[in-house]
Amino acid sequence: MDFLHTQLRHVENRLSFVKTEPIDWKLYVQIFAWTVTFFESYLLIRQYPLYSKTAPPPALAEHFDPGVFEKSQKYGKDKAKFALFSGLYKQLVESILLQFGFNAWSWSAAGYLLAKVGYGPEYQIVQSIVFVFLMFLVSSLPTLPLQAYGTFVLEEKHGFNKTTPTLFVTDLLKGWGLAIVLGAPFLSIFLYVFQWAGDRFVPWLMGFMILFQLTMVVLYPTVIQPLFNKLSALPDGELRNRIEALAGKLKFPLKHLYEIDGSKRSSHSNAYFFGLPWSKHIVIFDTLIQQTKPEEVEAVLAHELGHWYYNHPLKQMIISQVHTFTVLALFPAFLHSPPLLRSFDFPKAVAAQPPTMVAFLLFQMILTPFESLVSIGMNAITRHYEFAADRFAVELQDMVKDEKMSDMGPRLGRALISLHVKNLSTVWVDWLYSAYHHSHPTLTERLKALDAFEVGRQKKAE
Numbered sequence: 001m002d003f004l005h006t007q008l009r010h011v012e013n014r015l016s017f018v019k020t021e022p023i024d025w026k027l028y029v030q031i032f033a034w035t036v037t038f039f040e041s042y043l044l045i046r047q048y049p050l051y052s053k054t055a056p057p058p059a060l061a062e063h064f065d066p067g068v069f070e071k072s073q074k075y076g077k078d079k080a081k082f083a084l085f086s087g088l089y090k091q092l093v094e095s096i097l098l099q100f101g102f103n104a105w106s107w108s109a110a111g112y113l114l115a116k117v118g119y120g121p122e123y124q125i126v127q128s129i130v131f132v133f134l135m136f137l138v139s140s141l142p143t144l145p146l147q148a149y150g151t152f153v154l155e156e157k158h159g160f161n162k163t164t165p166t167l168f169v170t171d172l173l174k175g176w177g178l179a180i181v182l183g184a185p186f187l188s189i190f191l192y193v194f195q196w197a198g199d200r201f202v203p204w205l206m207g208f209m210i211l212f213q214l215t216m217v218v219l220y221p222t223v224i225q226p227l228f229n230k231l232s233a234l235p236d237g238e239l240r241n242r243i244e245a246l247a248g249k250l251k252f253p254l255k256h257l258y259e260i261d262g263s264k265r266s267s268h269s270n271a272y273f274f275g276l277p278w279s280k281h282i283v284i285f286d287t288l289i290q291q292t293k294p295e296e297v298e299a300v301l302a303h304e305l306g307h308w309y310y311n312h313p314l315k316q317m318i319i320s321q322v323h324t325f326t327v328l329a330l331f332p333a334f335l336h337s338p339p340l341l342r343s344f345d346f347p348k349a350v351a352a353q354p355p356t357m358v359a360f361l362l363f364q365m366i367l368t369p370f371e372s373l374v375s376i377g378m379n380a381i382t383r384h385y386e387f388a389a390d391r392f393a394v395e396l397q398d399m400v401k402d403e404k405m406s407d408m409g410p411r412l413g414r415a416l417i418s419l420h421v422k423n424l425s426t427v428w429v430d431w432l433y434s435a436y437h438h439s440h441p442t443l444t445e446r447l448k449a450l451d452a453f454e455v456g457r458q459k460k461a462e
């Protein structure tokens with residue numbers, strides 16, 4: 001532990017200028033945020049002309065009837081226009097709030113509200129929680145019309161929306177309620193660890209975050225997901241038999257097999273698994289079941305089990321711990337820095353003794369360039385995992401020695417295509433747009449790779 005703390009102190013000393021130099025952090029955050037927004041707009045402008053193409057790529061031509069292709073192009077065009085407008089609008093709102101000291105205002109407002117009910121500034125953790133919720137609530141109000149437009153105009157126009165206004169409002173309230181029920185205790189413990197561990201907070205906070213994530217792995221599917229969707233046991237029949245047989249062959253510890261009513265809100269579709277290492281649950285969207293044949297759903301599951309086989313979720317969790325650790329290791333330099341708060345318009349009295357929550361929030365804002373790079377890196381890793389899982393599905397036949405699985409690649413290909421067609425996903429994608437935004441490779445890339453995996457497999461067998 002002492003070694004760790006010595007190293008952490010080195011990092012802090014390296015960054016000691018943060019505590020003394022009056023840097024214009026706000027200007028820096030503004031410039032960077034606008035740079036990102038303009039870059040994202042530029043990507044949309046690169047992608048936009050592709051929606052005017054009148055035919056799909058040759059490899060996909062046979063799978064699209066012209067009507068469906070035209071519909072998917074129109075949907076893409078509408079979504080791109082909407083994304084361009086909402087990106088600029090959101091950034092404008094954020095930028096105005098930032099410029100006029102919204103963060104400092106929220107802190108004072110939280111203090112004012114608490115004083116009304118008899119809590120003074122000595123209740124810093126309570127004030128921090130009110131501060132976070134106030135900021136979250138006020139800053140989300142201007143984007144509500146966008147959300148409503150996206151659901152009731154855009155998705156509606158293209159036949160995806162199944163959300164009623166009542167469901168929209170109850171989902172929103174449930175989301176906020178959940179944020180308070182889960183967020184308030186999380187934040188209190190988070191801030192309490194700082195108070196209690198002082199300068200030695202890094203390992204304790206890491207421990208707490210890991211514990212929290214593990215709890216969520218258990219809580220999310222059992223408590224949270226059922227608040228929004230209905231999970232029911234997948235009925236007996238061909239599909240269940242196929243999946244159980246597949247799980248059995250791979251020694252996948254399948255505990256429960258569910259069908260989820262994803263179609264209640266939207267007809268976009270998927271499948272996933274979750275659970276602890278010795279007891280796993282598979283969830284399949286009813287839309288996937290409706291849109292594809294049982295042997296194709298089986299191929300989708302073979303892909304999912306590829307993720308399990310290669311421990312992709314665990315690897316991703318480890319990467320995210322390394323990321324959390326890096327962030328926490330940099331934080332001490334920003335924790336007691338009056339100039340930092342002053343540059344975001346906090347009054348001298350607050351800046352003199354920066355509240356942990358405020359410092360952490362500002363620190364996060366400063367970190368956005370780093371976080372953008374991390375997210376591009378994470379996308380690259382996820383894409384790599386997607387290809388690995390596809391290859392797993394293709395090579396499964398050799399692994400479990402089952403002739404009947406020899407067409408797993410084509411089956412997966414057909415499933416991907418029909419999901420793509422049903423979701424009206426874009427088939428023409430600009431490479432830079434895709435590399436930045438997509439954690440999954442495009443359909444054309446995946447189909448090409450599936451063919452290549454099959455060729456490679458046959459070569460190996462010879």
Ligand SMILES: [Zn+2]
Pocket residue numbers: 303304307385386389
């Ligand atoms: Zn996948």
